[in-house]
Amino acid sequence: MSRIVLFENIHPSAREVFEAAGLTDIQTYKGALSGQELLDAVKGADVVGIRSRTQFDSRVLEHADQLKVLGCFCIGTNQVDLDQAQNHGVPVFNAPFSNTRSVAELVLGEAILLLRRIPEKNLRVHQGFWDKSADGAFEIRGKTLGVIGYGNIGSQVGTLAEALGMRVLYHDVESKLPLSNARVYGSLKQMLAESDVVTLHVPGGQGTHNIMNAEAIAAMKPGSILINASRGTVVDIEALHQALVSGHLAGAALDVFPTEPKSVDEPLKSPLIGMPNVLLTPHIGGSTQESQENIGREVAEKMVSYLRSGATKGAVNFPEVSYYDIQGAVRLLHVHRNVPGAMGGLNNILAQHGINITRQQLQTQGELGYAMTDLDRVPGQDLLDAVRAHPGTVRSDLIFPA
Template sequence: MTKIVLLEKIHRTAVEHLNAAGFTDVVQLPTALKPEELKSALADADAVGIRSATHLSAESLAQLPRLKAIGCFCIGTNQVDLTAAAAHGIPVFNAPFSNTRSVAELVIAQAILLLRRIPEKNARTHRGLWDKSAQGAYEVRNKVLGIIGYGNIGAQVGILAESVGMRVAYFDVESKLPLGNARPAATMEDLLRQADVVTLHVPGGKTTENLMTAERIAAMKPTAVLINASRGGVVDIDALNTALREKRVAGAALDVFPAEPKNEKEEFVSPLRGLDNVILTPHIGGSTEEAQENIGREVADKLVRFLSAGTTRWAVNFPEIRHVAKEAKSRVLHVHRNEPGVIARMNADFAAAGLNIVAQHLQTRGPIGYVMTDVDDVIPQSLLKTLCNEPAAIRCELI
């Protein structure tokens, strides 16, 4: 029986979807696991579902030979060594669209609150101070929202911003078609100089590490605010802390951080704590009932399609084969090194066993090849052993 382990309080819709598809051996664990705990917890798992706090490194994956698929029940996948996973024949799936609206709404709410200086007024009122001053408080209408990273979420933020009267500019390293009245900026520095609100929506990784340096923060208007709901490593926190305390930027809202607690009992530590003009939220951009329900269903569906039919459409690290329902008697999934002669040898083995191939789907991605072969007969164990022992084989499964 296929075993699936879900970590980090993944929404119940995932379990419901898996159960409805016939995958009933689903184990749920409420928290993230440390690297030393993963081996025992996932030793007999065929698939694992994680969120952002569980890290699957190359070392961890090497200790899990049975693992066939990874589902990231979130947008990001930088918590998984994608190259190592592909090298082990493991596709990784995520949910790039399901929490888009929730994150976008949070960003717009934070922009309004910061420009109106609500966090400061709230903190002062809690301390018994009655500050009715309008100084430094602005409407968002006609203000410029500068979006760095104009992907799914960035574009949605722009649409919502226009609905409340903001003017939208964006910068992306790739050419992107603007939605609504949004306009591209020639450079990131050009965007920073004109924006009243700067919001970050870029992927994690080395190319975006400390993207917002001290120099780029200094390029912002002193009346501008910075919002980061993308990845914690994107902002130089010490540089932002200095700029805020020296009043070189008017405020900030952060939902993600370079180091985040693994659970609710661990203390959150940041130099930004205690600043009245800063909104700090515990990585809740996608933490709405609607988003988590959608994410649970979306990623679970991708796992179901792979485990039941070999489909890898939307895998982030793997050759993509569209969904084709298994109608033949047998389907062989073969992951191999992308080198000449593999398919020819495989098909010769089928022919030698007297089996006729009724459908075959092949895709490659870099060093990895993936072929799905349908045969309208039972596959002898001897043939399966031969296919799995192919010199270039990485993983071989029979459905």
């Protein structure tokens, strides 16, 4: 029986998927753990599920001595040392699509609120003022939306924005087919100059670090709005603060920050705090009941598929092998270094023990190879020991038909 440990209040839909598959040994934690508490919690676990706050580095992977599969119940995987997980033969799954609609709706909702100056108007009413002026308040219809990063979320934002009557432009470092009437702009500077609202939907990393720096923000259309619901490191916060203070930008909305609080009662530290034309939300772009339910189900299903068949379709750090039924008495999973002779060595060991192969599939990714081999009979422990001792073997396990 596989032991499952879930952190950070993962949606009950994940437990439902595991239990439906007969996996009932499940331990849950409401929040993220760190230090020795985390090391103790993952020791002996076969399956671990985390969200964005749990840091799964090489030290944690060393202590997770029985770990077979790791699930990130969110979009990003920056909290996991993916290379070390690969070196341990542990595939990592995430949910790149399940919260697309939730993030898109938040972005457009914030655009409408900021264009209408609702945050300021709301604050004034609470303070006892009844300011009905239309100065600086605009409809979203007819405005231009500039999308930086035209992936799953960026393209969805563009599609919904067109339904509201917006003109949509986008810029992406990769060639992307435009949806509806969206127009691609090769020049980021030109797109910024034409956009009334700019929204970011790019991954983190060195390539996007402070992509919206002082120079890029200065290139934005005067009186425009900047929205970031992607990664906290892609916007230079000091430069944004200066553009808001000077009036160059009319407003901004941020859901992610370079450094985020680690607990509910820890305050955010930012120069943007208290600005009436800035919306600050606590990394809740995907925090809707619908998206969390979808994420729980999607990631858990991928993990169950791996446990039941060895399928790695959708893994972010592993060669992808699709699901197919076991055709034989048992399936041997073999993770190995992608070097000449790796498969020959495996098949020679099987032949030496009189085991026949009924089906075999191999995929490689960089330095790693992954083979699923169906066998005509269940091998003894001596064969498994020989396979695991073979030079280049990273991990090897057996899976039996359900």
